[in-house]
Amino acid sequence: MEPLYEGKAKRLYKTDDAEVLRMEYKDEATAFNAEKKAVFESKGKLNKAITLLLYKMLEDKGVKTHLHADLDEVNLLVKKVEILLVEVIVRNVAAGSFSKRVGVAEGTPFKTPIVEFSYKSDELGDPLINDDYAREMGLATEAECALLKKQALVVNEVLIDFFQKCGLRLIDFKIEFGRLSSGEIVLADEVSPDTCRLWDAETGKKLDKDRFRQDLGDVMEGYQEVLRRIEEVK
Numbered sequence: 001m002e003p004l005y006e007g008k009a010k011r012l013y014k015t016d017d018a019e020v021l022r023m024e025y026k027d028e029a030t031a032f033n034a035e036k037k038a039v040f041e042s043k044g045k046l047n048k049a050i051t052l053l054l055y056k057m058l059e060d061k062g063v064k065t066h067l068h069a070d071l072d073e074v075n076l077l078v079k080k081v082e083i084l085l086v087e088v089i090v091r092n093v094a095a096g097s098f099s100k101r102v103g104v105a106e107g108t109p110f111k112t113p114i115v116e117f118s119y120k121s122d123e124l125g126d127p128l129i130n131d132d133y134a135r136e137m138g139l140a141t142e143a144e145c146a147l148l149k150k151q152a153l154v155v156n157e158v159l160i161d162f163f164q165k166c167g168l169r170l171i172d173f174k175i176e177f178g179r180l181s182s183g184e185i186v187l188a189d190e191v192s193p194d195t196c197r198l199w200d201a202e203t204g205k206k207l208d209k210d211r212f213r214q215d216l217g218d219v220m221e222g223y224q225e226v227l228r229r230i231e232e233v234k
């Protein structure tokens with residue numbers, strides 16, 4: 001069957017239910033706006049399992065997501081949404097593009113989390129924007145931007161607390177939101193080591209996609225370790 005949509009890490013397929021799609025997690029990995037590519041055996045399986053567990057946990061804490069049901073090793077059933085073209089990044093500790101942009105050393109903790117918006121456009125390399133850009137570009141209204149920020153901070157609180165119990169530090173993450181046919185905005189896409197920076201709380205060891213970005217080796221061992229710990233604590 002032809003996918004309805006193919007992204008860098010997932011494929012979306014129609015199901016018998018017009019309101020439900022099948023989301024397949026792929027083993028392909030990309031970094032630096034797809035300049036760097038690789039295939040990691042089991043990545044799809046690991047990211048599906050991690051996203052499922054975190055989505056269930058977030059739902060239990062009152063965060064609405066597009067999760068419909070678990071299907072199999074690499075597939076989730078998700079409610080059909082229209083993805084907002086605003087990516088929301090939350091940062092607790094300086095790293096990645098933040099450190100590069102403003103020269104603050106990686107590992108510098110923030111007193112209060114930073115919320116950032118970027119325009120979801122592969123062509124433009126997901127440029128940094130703010131809520132004025134989003135409003136004028138018709139990506140989200142002012143009220144929607146405020147909601148995205150508020151929801152992202154709730155997600156951050158829930159995840160920080162949970163990962164702490166797993167001996168993991170949540171450095172930063174990117175989330176996406178989608179609009180259900182009812183108009184309601186819910187958390188969509190994935191929450192996994194592809195989209196979160198996670199460091200071992202004791203040793204500071206990186207257990208996320210930076211292992212791939214920075215050629216640190218043992219990429220899937222990091223993802224496996226994240227899954228092992230969250231399954232133990234859930």
Ligand code: UDP
Pocket residue numbers: 089095096097098126172173174194195196197209
């Ligand atoms: N991120 C992501 N997709 C993107 C950009 C960023 O999942 O297209 C995640 C990334 O894994 C990190 C956080 O968002 O956990 C912040 O990323 P940053 O802006 O520092 O960009 P990067 O250094 O990854 O280019």
